[in-house]
Amino acid sequence: MALYTVNLPQWKKDEVEVIKAYAQEYALTGLVDLQGIPASQLQEMRRDLRGSTVLKMTRNTLIEHAFGELGEPISGLNTHIDGQSALIYTNENPFALYRKLQQTMSKMVARAGDIAAQDIVVEKGPTSFKPGPIVGVLQQAGVPAAIEGGKVVIRETKTFVKAGEEITAKQADVLAKLDIRTKDVGLSLQVAYYDGTFYEPSVLAIDETEYFNNIVLAAQQAFNLSVNAVYPTAATIEAIIAKAAGEARNLGVEAVVYEKGVVEMIIGRANAQAKALKGVVE
Known part of the structure; x- marks a missing residue:
């Protein structure tokens, strides 16, 4: 019995064997980040990938056990496990997989505690709100709102959250009310192992036209x-x-x-x- 699984219960040993079997069956083994993806959207993504790609969710510790048993070089994937990682397997090349995963991305409203990836700007102009308490909610969050002509309007364009800042509960509430969607949610590739080489997103994110x-x-x-x-x-x-x-x-x-x-x-x-x-x- 392999050293890595000697002290594991049987169901975990079986899970490790499945992870290893997929890694040996498919040309590409990768890790994706599932953090922040709603369950309904995740199920839809799995359906879209079915047929050419296998998405397997399991415990990070079992992934580490499996790759540890497979040894070098694939065990190098363990250094990329972070947060809510899942396994992805396919016979496509890394560039094709990266493009496919990018297509799963959709815009969602950021939540409290999220870090803004870029400046979040509230644009000047009318809103769909009727005059009422919403004006105070917007103003307390730092949005220059007022009532003009019987409508709630944003009086000037404002950088609401700067890139790198954590979004507060008040800010998240305002973003939801204004339906400002700035957060990319989808299967984010952490690393792919293919034909003896590790591919990270920085290498795969190329402009095909350029x-x-x-x-x-x-x-x-x-x-x-x-x-x-x-x-x-x-x-x-x-x-x-x-x-x-x-x-x-x-x-x-x-x-x-x-x-x-x-x-x-x-x-x-x-x-x-x-x-x-x-x-x-x-």
């Missing part, structure tokens, strides 16, 4: 370099020959070399110069 445009630009620059350096390849040989032919024709015209393909250009150039001279003389 990435594609950079590849196109690099290909264009490589093509131009090959042509200008006269380095023939299958893709550039025609452009190099065309460039050389054009330069040879231009040289023939400048040097007044009467060769086939050049003489007509020489005559045409001389004719144009004669007409220009005639215009000046007359």
